[in-house]
Amino acid sequence: MRRTPADSPERPEAGGAGLHVVVVGATGNVGTSVVSALSEDPAVASVLGLARRVPGWRPAKTRWRAVDVEPGGEDLVPLFTGADAVVHLAWKFQPTHHPADTWRTNVLGSLRVFDAVAAAGVPALVHASSVGAYSPGPKDRAVDETWPTHGWPQAAYTREKAYLERVLDTYELKHAEIRVVRMRPGFLFKRESASEQRRIFAGRLLPGRLVRPGLVPAVPDLPGLRFQALHTDDAASAYRAAVALPVRGAFNLAAEPPVDSDVLARLFDARSLSMPAGPVRAALAAAWRLHLVPASPDLFDAVLRLPLMDATRAREELSWEPLYTSVEAVGEFLAGLRAGAGADTAPLAADRTLRQRLDGLADRLVTA
Incomplete structure (x- = not known):
């Protein structure tokens, strides 16, 4: 019999009809889509969203609590007690120059x-x-x-994701009573995530308004540049199904077709230019060392080595089918990038306009 805490007023009240779900890391790219999918599901009675900062966004059946999962943070047990499922999404991508910082959140927090x-x-x-x-x-x-889940050891992101796979291998043996599901999506995109993903991966060197057809002359066709993309809302529908259905284990999530230089060239109305990966990596590595871009060259190496995934199991056992093609998902993201799109959460905050940036700079100069 699950316990119900009496001292957690922020937590959705347990014991009512329907599922009570806690979403950890509920305000980012994936979290906002998962919370939306759960809040719209008649089978879900309540959602408790945990994030470092409470958003202004107020979806139905959802309550919020400001929580940090890192060691030393609030005790999570009272917040989880009485829940039917916990969806763990919290992840820190930066700072790539200090992998011990991301390890503290991503591994120790998990x-x-x-x-x-x-x-x-x-x-x-x-x-x-x-x-x-x-x-x-x-x-x-x-x-x-x-397929083996040992990641690419040089990149912090892939190293941490692979480490947690080993942790869950042991966890499942120790806690056979817990139904553990591992979602393995490809690259996730939606319009509202554009500003966040630009900040995380490209930084200030990528003005979103310039990423439009006709302004990008060529897309490099690099060896290994073939990856899978998925609309974040489609991934969220798989998460919702995994909460509700009695499934266990891992599920690949990907839409068709795989994205390569030809697909990207069509999106940008550009030509595909074959070239070796070495010069591109060298330029990225130099920019990363100078703190001009936040994405590390090790992550670039990992992307060129990722396998393509078969999502048959998700289609069969979750009755899942993506509504968007990979091209539509990437296209929506690019449109959001050009518009500086975002949402009413701290991670997804929209990019400030040039006028706002100049006003902020003037304010700082005046106060200095």
């Missing part, structure tokens, strides 16, 4: 979440893994969920 799920007696844990957890693999055929 361990706190996993342990609290067990201590609170939550029957289901749905964890956000990634295509990045996979070992290097083929680009000419799709692999299923049995």
Whole structure:
């Protein structure tokens, strides 16, 4: 019998008809789509969204709590007690120059979440893994969920995702009573995530308004540049199904077709230019060392080595089918990038306009 806390007023009241779900990391690209999908599901009675900062966004059936999952943060057990499922999405991509910082949130924070799920007696844990957890693999055929998950050891993101796969291997043996689901999506895009993803991966060197057809002369055709993309809302529908259905194990999530230089060239109305990866990596590495771009060259290496995934299991066991093609998902993201799109949460905050930036700079000069 699950316990129900009496001292957590922010937590959705347990015991009512329907599912009570806690979403950890509820305000980012994936979190906002997952919360929306759950809040619109008649089978879900309540959603408790946990994030470092409470958003202004107020979806139906959802309450918020400001929580940091890092060691030393608030005890998670009272917040999880009485839940039917915990969906763990919290992840920190930066700073790539200080991987110990991301390790503290992504690995040690995840361990706190996993342990609290067990201590609170939550029957289901749905964890956000990634295509990045996979070992290097083929680009000419799709692999299923049995492909090795050792990541690419040089990149912090893939290293951390792979490490948590090993943690969950042991966790499932120790806690056989908990239904553990690992979601392994490809690259996730939506319009509202554009500003956040520009800040995380490209930084200030990529003015969003310039990423439009006709202004990009060529797209580099690099060896290994073939990856899978998915609209974030489609990924969220798979998460919702994993919460509700009695499934376990890993699920690949990807839409068709795979994205390569030809697909990107059509999106930009540009030509595809074949070139070796070395010069592109060298330029990225120099910019990263100078702190001009936040994405590390090691992540670039990982992307060129990621396998293509077979999403048959998700289609069959989750009755899942993406509504958007990969091209539509990337196209929507690019449109959001040009518009500086965002949403009413701290991670998804829209890019400020040039006028706002100049006004802010003038204010700082005056006060200085």
